[in-house]
Amino acid sequence: MSTVDKQLDEITSTITDELPNDISVSDVTYEGPELVIYTRDPKKFARNGDLIRTLAGKLRKRITVRPEPDALTPPESARETVRSVIPDDADVSNVDFHEDTGEVVIEAAKPGMVIGRHGSTLREITQEVGWTPEVVRTPPIESSTVSNVRNFLKQEREERRDILERVGRQIHREEMSDGEWVRITTLGCCREVGRASFILSTPETRILIDCGDKPGSDDAPYLQVPEANPLNSIDAVVLTHAHLDHSALIPLLFKYGYDGPIYTTEPTRDLMGLLQLDYLDVAAKEGRSPPYDSAMVREAVKHTIPIEYGDVTDIAPDVKLTMHNAGHILGSAVSHFHIGEGHYNVAFSGDIHYDDTRLFNGAVNDFPRVETLVMESTYGGRNDYKTDQADSEERLVEIINETADRGGKVLVPSFAVGRSQEIMLVLEEAMRNGKIPEMPVHLDGMIWEATAIHSTYPEYLRDDLRDRIFHDDENPFLAPQFNHIDEGEDEREEVAAGDPAIILSTSGMVTGGPIMSWLEHLGADPDSTMTFVGYQAQGTLGRRIQNGWDEIPMNGGRGRSGTLNLELEVETVDGFSGHADRQGLENFVKTMNPRPEKVLCVHGDEQSVQDFSSALYHNYNMRTFAPKNLETFRFK
């Protein structure tokens, strides 16, 4: 009998002792980090509101109770009961019964009303029909990504359960090693931006944190180093956020034999899928052969175990993971690892924004303990101080007004995820307040879809924005001026020939995508303005235009090869960023509670990490490092 089975036997006795005699326990098992209790008496379970909480406290586990199939009301009649129990205002869009797990998935516009006060409605549902309710939000804007992911997971539910059981047994295996050491190996993003990837290891466990690509380069993280091999010796992958420089190569892991869990937030899972598929798309369009295919993206999604901000989750016998809002993009997380019993604590910042933005609350930097911080340094250079966003917003308003006065259009190359939504919020407010004239805002490329995903997860947005979406039905993303360009070239031509308008389009660095069409349509129009609101990397067309190039070689897909003479105005408004600037980075570390003993400065070019590392050392007397790729640090 394996030690996990022994452990489960003991847990079963404890549960049986704890439960009233009239509640049966038919099975106890692990699924991922959770302990699942099967019972023939789900209704009685639900009636004793505190039972699960008491058990969870006693066993120090996250607990899910599942009914055995024969204890369930048949779906046809259960559906009616469910509908009648839930208030109509909840606006239920779908009720779906999963016989294999005894779950009923209820999709509603207002999940809170399905849950009820302290879960009272959920308990009532179980008491009535036996099924375990799971509530998901009806996306206010239809997101094909979200519905594809949900449908896919439903379809793969059985395999997923196998995965979860396997992972659960892995997590709860008996710890074989003492906690003598903690190591971090740098596989990428050291003295460079891009290809974020780290291995966090103990004698017992190996965890891969992020696995991104490097924009403008073929360099992948050093996955071939022994610390990461064989890949199936890795216990868990943790993804801090969905940007490709952190997530692009995660599907590759499955191609090369990884078969374990990915821990991340739910929005990151969906955004990751979206961006990875786009990554394959772009590669195909550019005639490069991508390193994996879409089946591997599906594997990644299937292996994802979503966790919520603040939930302490066992991911290995000796490691607990807690993710906290990082303020950078939707679902982005500062990832905190608690190793052993108070043995050591490491936080990986991922990418952060320290101050609140319109979209997000600022990054969390408050932890029970933390000895070592692995800290992004994108804007860690001594002069990387950013214009205030308020000033930038004013400048953007000015540009829009000037351009509209000339009768031109404002063309904004913009990253689909994050930057576009931030600008949308600026524009929506400016129009509402009359600072700029009402005019259409056209959203091209993946921006609409990314916006749909944002509005599916309002819990992950800034407090007041979430409240607007939750309580007031004032979802700013649904403002009427926003138009999704979904009819292709004809629609673009029409917009280009029409009245003043604002166009947000991908790609953000003018390296491809619909922005190229917009450039053809508007490039020669001296009344229009191209406005950069994001960083333009060396070597991109965006950077060249920013630097004043006005003869753009076009090998356009539609046969219009040749040179395009740019005559539109070019402006840069540089106060928008998903990243903290030097001040924000310093504040994040300075106000961190508790103060870390050691800081590894990563994810910045050579000069930035050196500047930042030396500043932290001199100003705050911390032991700081500017690692190179392929180094291994040992802690404890």
Add this chain to the structure above:
Amino acid sequence: MSTVDKQLDEITSTITDELPNDISVSDVTYEGPELVIYTRDPKKFARNGDLIRTLAGKLRKRITVRPEPDALTPPESARETVRSVIPDDADVSNVDFHEDTGEVVIEAAKPGMVIGRHGSTLREITQEVGWTPEVVRTPPIESSTVSNVRNFLKQEREERRDILERVGRQIHREEMSDGEWVRITTLGCCREVGRASFILSTPETRILIDCGDKPGSDDAPYLQVPEANPLNSIDAVVLTHAHLDHSALIPLLFKYGYDGPIYTTEPTRDLMGLLQLDYLDVAAKEGRSPPYDSAMVREAVKHTIPIEYGDVTDIAPDVKLTMHNAGHILGSAVSHFHIGEGHYNVAFSGDIHYDDTRLFNGAVNDFPRVETLVMESTYGGRNDYKTDQADSEERLVEIINETADRGGKVLVPSFAVGRSQEIMLVLEEAMRNGKIPEMPVHLDGMIWEATAIHSTYPEYLRDDLRDRIFHDDENPFLAPQFNHIDEGEDEREEVAAGDPAIILSTSGMVTGGPIMSWLEHLGADPDSTMTFVGYQAQGTLGRRIQNGWDEIPMNGGRGRSGTLNLELEVETVDGFSGHADRQGLENFVKTMNPRPEKVLCVHGDEQSVQDFSSALYHNYNMRTFAPKNLETFRFK
């Protein structure tokens, strides 16, 4: 066809083109780092003295020519010819024919006379009989270790040839990776003394340098880290010297699946075998179960490819190893790795002695190139300055005279390898010069055997000592006052009851071995003196006695349990050391040619490595590190 076979085909054509038409080539193959050419015309080959040198230069390989069996004079008649060609003064003690390789091993007291001027006698032998002569020295003192090793290797010659062929193909495989990086992982001996072990790796190759135990502790090197696994992915083991804190766990590698070569000097191979077997012995006596058995020691010996100081040896497609005298113990080597085509150079100091001692020339610190130095720091502390050996010798002479005047004996606990021979040289000279009275010097424990091994390899000793052994037949180790205690307890009792004498006995830290008997015999004799000439580690009985303990609990093997009241004098003479002191370490680095850019200070306690690292940084403006175990550094 494998790339190695293709390569060999090309080499064969080149050789055929280069050779006169009347010399046939029947096969060309790799054995370890050497290229072996088989011919039916060994005599003609030998006649063209420069042929091999020309080929070696052209192919940039080390070349051995082997005759095909049918081209050889039968052993019976060949033996007579060999004996007649070699001058009688060579004093040949054995002639042994190996039909599988076509080699004739000639053991002689004066190998130089077997070789002849520029190898003329060897060539004459081949011309006469076809066999390839290999010359070994008849040990001037019979060493059972040396003869056991030689007999064992002879017996295992066929398997050994298989190993060498396999290793040869590995070394000469096509290089699959670019030389983008060089990494060093610390598996032990960082911020501590003991369990020396490192991994040097490139994208193509992994090399393990040393694999020792930690005296007074069960801590082994961190062999379980991924950088060292699986063990059979390691290309080569390099051993800097035979001391157990560098060599003890090498046999364990073979138990756990390593099956590759060990590169080291010939005396280190023999000493390693001796010390490892003793290690097993001691463990058994102390009731500990050793981690491997003697079969694994034999595996280690069988897999050893000896290399000579200064020989540049290919050990991987991208790594050349050169060993240089380290001055520390017999065969000890500073190991220099040349990686790629001038790509990067790393030197591992191993343990060194910078100044000349009586036994050895000082450590070599002159290299074609070296960017990174991994440097021992045993005596790197700010106050680790040593008494001059000359002063120490005088003090030892004084103690001996005083003790002899009282009619007592001088009992010297001493490490068998190195320290004992150094003291023997001091005593031999002092008696020869009349500074101390002629009296017997008894050698107990492994000292005699270790001395025999030293005198087998005079090439590895200090120039003038080697010359005395070579040319003048004045081998000081053969001086008549030296007596090997080989009749056990009776002989000890007799010595203890007799006239003034000097006794050198193991173990050096009074942790076991015959020194315990001597302590029983002489401990209560106030006329005798116990004289420490080596470092006494914390926790050893030697350290306690040094600190003044005079009631020694004895749980003697011969039933004499109880307490021994020490009444003999206790003296410490601390200027003898196989290690450079702080000044010597600094001089080694300071005068190193070229000056290394980076220095990793290892093999010293926490304070010593910190002191030394900071001194090198401040005084010589080098980038220095004081690594912890389990860290990985990346170079290039």
